[in-house]
Amino acid sequence: MSSKSASTLLDKSERSTLCAADWERAALELIAEKGVPALAVEPLARRMGITKGSFYWHFSGRESLLEQALQRWEEHDSRNLAKSLGEISNPRDRLISFFRRVGKEKLTHEVYSELCAAAGHAQVEPVLERVANRRMEHLSSAFEEMGMPSLHARNQARLIYSVYLGFLQLQRQHQTPNLSSEEYDTYIDHVIETLIPHEIQV
Amino acid sequence: MSSKSASTLLDKSERSTLCAADWERAALELIAEKGVPALAVEPLARRMGITKGSFYWHFSGRESLLEQALQRWEEHDSRNLAKSLGEISNPRDRLISFFRRVGKEKLTHEVYSELCAAAGHAQVEPVLERVANRRMEHLSSAFEEMGMPSLHARNQARLIYSVYLGFLQLQRQHQTPNLSSEEYDTYIDHVIETLIPHEIQV
DNA sequence: CGTCCGCCATACGCCGGAGTATGGAAAATT
């Protein structure tokens, strides 16, 4: 039980035969590595050591697979948000954990990063919109809990989320300091210091 | 001379026959609209009302076109940066103009946005790296001019540039307030207020 | 005025992925 509850996104079924969920998980791994446009049926099948004969038994086509995979990922991400809200009662710690958690949950973030790169895609866009809204809502309410007025909190949430998105972008460009370096830590401290106030003066 | 120096990126040559530069400009327009992966030879030719017979006379292949187009764009962007540095002497105004100039220079920003989405592409990546470094350097030195210590200035520059990149991302997702709305203005004011100090206390 | 060269059209072969059809093997079911 201790080894399995960590990731509901990638628990492999040990059956000899594949199920739809196996394809969805493999699809997400491929997206994380090479991006959404690289999600093609035949290459994915080769990667799994199988042929597309299997694929078209489980899915009606490429669109369907992407749809299911995205839904799976989005649900996983929503649960993560809720968990963070349940575990960390102090709103300020919750905000800080938002930054510190980059680098953790590696696969999930890599997928999200690639989804961002594929904004504009008809199936991806609505997912991105919902996820961003949920996360910004999460941040905004944390600021409100700290005593920040509603409108100010919303702007601050958008600002912080932009910083997060920009960080992902710089990461894709390999323009980010090594995640386990001193420079990285001081930068994160800098961000937290300038964007997350210690207390709100009313 | 006054009407031509505005955009060196799209001045059409009025010749009856096409030259390489015409293809590069058309390529950049296509990238701005549909992204780098949509840059294909035949579709681009159709769009220009011509056939690829012309293309392969001017270029050795798709790679070559992308290379030239990217170079053209990068040079244009560099000149823009230098111009901003020459025209605005007050460092704080220079920083503010950085944000206000989003929405202006529409084509250039649209291209950049799509290039960001195509990070990971072998030909695009080095361009992104150089451009981001130049711009962050530009921001960093402005902060230093304001009296900020060097290391702090670099972190602040990275932070601001992340905000900018995140804004572009939200724009791709249509998650940004309308550029000519009141909400937009108050948000920009909020960003400037929290990230660009009025004076530095030494 | 004829020739040559710059620019473009047409027609081809190649490749890789999408989707379909059909058959086979293993597992489940009765």
Place this chain on the structure above:
DNA sequence: AATTTTCCATACTCCGGCGTATGGCGGACG
């Protein structure tokens, strides 16, 4: 044990973009 169901392999066709080859046309130039 016989049969059905599940899952996968193989072998096609179709399509769209890439790159090439070759031919044509108009303008420059001798």
